[in-house]
Amino acid sequence: xxLVIQALILGSLTGGxxxxxxxxxxxxxGIMKVINLAQGAxxxxxxxxxxxxxxxxxxxxxxxxxxxxxxxxxLGAATQWFLLRPLRPDDAAELSLLVTFAVALGLExxxxxxxxxxxxxxxxxxxxxxxxxxxxxxxxxxFYAFLLSIAMLVILYVLLQKTKFGRSVRATVQNPMAAQLxxxxxxAVSAFGFGLGVSTTAAAGAVFGLITPFNPGSHYDLISRLxxxxxxxxxxxxxxxxxxxxxxxxxAALVSALASPIWADFTxxxxxxxxxxxxPRGLFGAKVRGxx
Amino acid sequence: MSALLExxxxxxxxxxxxxxxxxxxxxxxxSITALIGPNGSGKTTAFxxxxxxxxxxxxxxxxxxxxxxxxxxATLYRSGLSRTFQQARIFPEISVxxxxxxxSGYSWKGLFGARTTKADxxxxxxxxxxxxxxxxxxFYASExxxxxxxxxxxxxxxxxxxxxxxxxxxxxGVNPVMIETMERHIRARHAAGVTFxxxxxxxxxxxxxxxxxxxxxxxxxxxxxxxxxxxxxxxVLDAYLGS
Amino acid sequence: MSKAGIIRAVAFFGILGLLPLGVxxxxxxxxxxxxxxxxxxxxxxxxxxxYAGYPSLGHAAxxxxxxxxxxxxxxxxxxxxxxxxxxxxxxGLCAGLISIPIGYIAMKxxxxxxxxxxxxxxxxxxxxxxxxxxVTGGAQGKGVAVPPFAPATFGRPFYYVMLILLLTAMxxxxxxxxxxxxxxxxxxxADEDKAHGVGIQVTAVKIIAFAISVGIAAMVGxxxxxxxxxxxxxxxxxxxxxxGMVLMTFLGGRATLWGPVLGAFILVPAQQYFxxxxxxxxxxxxxxxxxxxxxxxxxxxGILPTxxxxxxxxxxxxxxxxx
Numbered sequence: 001x002x003l004v005i006q007a008l009i010l011g012s013l014t015g016g017x018x019x020x021x022x023x024x025x026x027x028x029x030g031i032m033k034v035i036n037l038a039q040g041a042x043x044x045x046x047x048x049x050x051x052x053x054x055x056x057x058x059x060x061x062x063x064x065x066x067x068x069x070x071x072x073x074x075l076g077a078a079t080q081w082f083l084l085r086p087l088r089p090d091d092a093a094e095l096s097l098l099v100t101f102a103v104a105l106g107l108e109x110x111x112x113x114x115x116x117x118x119x120x121x122x123x124x125x126x127x128x129x130x131x132x133x134x135x136x137x138x139x140x141x142x143f144y145a146f147l148l149s150i151a152m153l154v155i156l157y158v159l160l161q162k163t164k165f166g167r168s169v170r171a172t173v174q175n176p177m178a179a180q181l182x183x184x185x186x187x188a189v190s191a192f193g194f195g196l197g198v199s200t201t202a203a204a205g206a207v208f209g210l211i212t213p214f215n216p217g218s219h220y221d222l223i224s225r226l227x228x229x230x231x232x233x234x235x236x237x238x239x240x241x242x243x244x245x246x247x248x249x250x251x252a253a254l255v256s257a258l259a260s261p262i263w264a265d266f267t268x269x270x271x272x273x274x275x276x277x278x279x280p281r282g283l284f285g286a287k288v289r290g291x292x
Numbered sequence: 293m294s295a296l297l298e299x300x301x302x303x304x305x306x307x308x309x310x311x312x313x314x315x316x317x318x319x320x321x322x323s324i325t326a327l328i329g330p331n332g333s334g335k336t337t338a339f340x341x342x343x344x345x346x347x348x349x350x351x352x353x354x355x356x357x358x359x360x361x362x363x364x365x366a367t368l369y370r371s372g373l374s375r376t377f378q379q380a381r382i383f384p385e386i387s388v389x390x391x392x393x394x395x396s397g398y399s400w401k402g403l404f405g406a407r408t409t410k411a412d413x414x415x416x417x418x419x420x421x422x423x424x425x426x427x428x429x430x431f432y433a434s435e436x437x438x439x440x441x442x443x444x445x446x447x448x449x450x451x452x453x454x455x456x457x458x459x460x461x462x463x464x465g466v467n468p469v470m471i472e473t474m475e476r477h478i479r480a481r482h483a484a485g486v487t488f489x490x491x492x493x494x495x496x497x498x499x500x501x502x503x504x505x506x507x508x509x510x511x512x513x514x515x516x517x518x519x520x521x522x523x524x525x526x527x528v529l530d531a532y533l534g535s
Numbered sequence: 536m537s538k539a540g541i542i543r544a545v546a547f548f549g550i551l552g553l554l555p556l557g558v559x560x561x562x563x564x565x566x567x568x569x570x571x572x573x574x575x576x577x578x579x580x581x582x583x584x585x586y587a588g589y590p591s592l593g594h595a596a597x598x599x600x601x602x603x604x605x606x607x608x609x610x611x612x613x614x615x616x617x618x619x620x621x622x623x624x625x626x627g628l629c630a631g632l633i634s635i636p637i638g639y640i641a642m643k644x645x646x647x648x649x650x651x652x653x654x655x656x657x658x659x660x661x662x663x664x665x666x667x668x669x670v671t672g673g674a675q676g677k678g679v680a681v682p683p684f685a686p687a688t689f690g691r692p693f694y695y696v697m698l699i700l701l702l703t704a705m706x707x708x709x710x711x712x713x714x715x716x717x718x719x720x721x722x723x724x725a726d727e728d729k730a731h732g733v734g735i736q737v738t739a740v741k742i743i744a745f746a747i748s749v750g751i752a753a754m755v756g757x758x759x760x761x762x763x764x765x766x767x768x769x770x771x772x773x774x775x776x777x778x779g780m781v782l783m784t785f786l787g788g789r790a791t792l793w794g795p796v797l798g799a800f801i802l803v804p805a806q807q808y809f810x811x812x813x814x815x816x817x818x819x820x821x822x823x824x825x826x827x828x829x830x831x832x833x834x835x836x837g838i839l840p841t842x843x844x845x846x847x848x849x850x851x852x853x854x855x856x857x858x
Binding site: 083086108273 | 588590592637640641643644646647648650651652654655656657658659661662663666667774775778781785818819820821822823824825827828831832835
């Protein structure tokens with residue numbers, strides 16, 4: 001029982017981090033119907049940025065997010081503008097998948113050249129601190145990461161619900177044609193939206209670098225988990241993807257604790273297949289759609 | 293005459309909107325039945341449910357005296373219920389002739405056979421002849437004009453020798469000559485024993501061609517009768533004038 | 536088959552069949568084996584990714600499956616050296632059977648969901664390959680017994696088996712084009728809903744295409760594992776293999792018979808040249824990605840379709856002028 005509760009704690013904290021990564025991914029899918037296979041690679045890029053900046057400045061990695069977020073935003077918007085926007089509309093959906101896959105590999109290649117393939121970790125000194133509450137370990141970094149994820153999700157929510165940009169985005173998600181007729185610049189919204197979706201990886205990357213050793217190939221582990229979460233959450237519903245991320249975080253932690261970490265990935269895949277078989281629209285697809 | 297198609301208590305909701313509301317009607321064998329109504333009255337939704345593209349929330353559909361438990365487009369097509377789409381959906385990257393062959397409902401054995409057999413070419417050729425598209429047989433379907441695409445789609449769904457054909461706005465967006473052509477083909481096929489259910493906005497065509505006319509409003513049938521009966525029905529006028 | 540088509544095919548396979556008899560250097564044979572390997576992989580990917588329009592990103596998983604299949608059975612003894620080749624049909628069959636339930640679920644809804652499932656499959660199989668040490672040897676890799684082939688002509692049997700696999704893949708590709716399977720797939724690719732509506736056996740043709748496609752990929756993987764002699768998870772279940780076959784298919788032309796082969800014959804030698812010139816694998820990951828992006832943006836339809844369109848257009852203009 002102790003083991004299960006410990007796994008629940010760990011899983012929810014990890015799930016919070018996944019929620020952040022997946023919410024960006026979901027936002028991108030919602031706006032452009034593009035599945036960004038490079039989201040995991042962007043997370044790793046952000047991890048390396050944080051790693052380098054931390055080495056150079058010695059500033060707290062959580063603080064560095066302020067710097068890395070705009071960088072990731074620009075990287076994302078540029079990817080959309082230069083690589084996705086020029087695709088012919090009739091096969092854009094299919095090609096964009098492959099383009100983002102190529103971007104992922106390109107980023108991995110670039111990182112391997114700059115940083116080599118040795119495993120790195122961001123070590124501000126408190127990365128292994130834990131509180132013990134009623135006999136349960138709560139890792140400090142993971143806890144802060146969880147709080148940060150919630151904060152970022154709240155910011156994202158406010159941005160989408162309360163600002164003019166957010167209204168344009170939501171209009172584009174619901175009806176691109178009508179949004180365009182009403183004067184929404186859909187090209188700009190797409191680039192901004194993609195940038196925004198990718199900018200969530202700045203915080204996610206910092207956190208990821210704190211809790212796991214990483215190398216350029218680490219995005220492979222991330223991408224299948226992220227995609228499972230996105231499908232599970234109903235493709236396009238941010239609320240759904242947050243819930244799905246928490247569920248998967250807890251599920252993977254339980255499987256790791258009770259069986260073996262090897263089977264955690266396997267669990268993701270089996271869950272993905274089962275969801276597609278039984279509820280092809282995702283667990284929350286029907287209900288949360290449009291709520292964004 | 294007996295009912296070839298019976299629709300009973302069909303209901304479909306999208307979120308808070310009830311697109312089809314406890315809708316019941318029947319299509320008599322050998323008729324050209326029209327399904328009309330103002331925009332958003334649920335005609336296309338009803339079509340989609342009958343042909344298995346949408347799942348109804350409740351209600352039943354009976355085709356040829358047999359209730360269809362789970363409507364599925366492919367099975368229905370094979371059992372003699374064809375449909376066309378409003379936007380003339382054809383397969384652009386294969387030839388006009390192949391568009392007909394691919395729709396001929398081949399068997400499992402045929403699936404592994406030649407892409408176009410001699411028999412296929414003869415049958416499809418006859419159909420193209422009937423629709424005066426023979427000269428275009430080897431063109432990609434993407435090279436056809438919009439009107440020609442509508443004709444091609446109509447011709448292709450006839451390849452399965454259907455009992456009942458549902459046409460969704462067969463003359464929308466085509467020129468007057470093409471409207472006449474389309475009407476001629478519908479009449480010819482009707483004379484050969486095919487039953488039609490047609491959604492159409494061109495009222496003159498409906499009045500010339502169809503009997504009976506079914507009027508939908510807000511997803512339910514509000515009138516049914518000969519064209520002249522329907523024309524003089526006050527409820528129908530209200531529905532169209534939007535009072 | 537048109538006369539020109541027959542001549543082209545006979546010439547192509549005739550030359551490739553005679554080539555090893557005249558060409559002696561090991562590195563050339565090695566290069567040719569890899570070219571044939573990718574030509575076969577691309578041709579097989581084309582069955583599902585090209586004809587059906589379902590972009591699979593998981594073919595490398597089946598490639599790896601084939602490699603480990605052969606590696607596990609022939610860890611210690613390959614007899615006269617030809618036994619692993621005889622097992623290949625079984626490898627293909629097993630991969631095909633495994634793919635049926637996966638394909639059925641993954642192709643139920645949408646193309647992007649299919650891509651997600653297949654890429655997830657790829658990484659899951661990679662994780663398994665690393666971690667099921669008892670079966671795969673984990674990161675230490677798994678050795679395959681060395682065949683008793685004469686050193687001077689060591690590559691030859693592998694070369695010819697790859698050539699037979701290419702002939703098989705292209706034969707199936709040709710058969711698809713000439714049968715109602717190909718016609719049905721063309722309809723599915725263009726408009727799946729409409730294809731349902733005219734009674735096409737949509738689910739069946741998609742699953743057939745996927746199963747055959749990954750079956751061939753697994754057989755190629757088996758030959759590769761045997762040829763390499765040592766199977767490491769990062770090379771057996773490698774996203775680069777997936778991207779390689781996709782890239783070559785796109786470069787040459789999707790949904791064409793010769794496009795994937797053309798793509799492989801351009802890119803594999805180029806790739807070998809680059810890795811010889813620049814060495815580091817990291818660069819070539821980057822170069823790969825760059826080439827891919829350029830093709831997507833500049834020549835999204837591939838070489839062959841672009842050319843045939845040009846010719847068709849010219850003929851049309853000439854016909855108009857003649858009137």
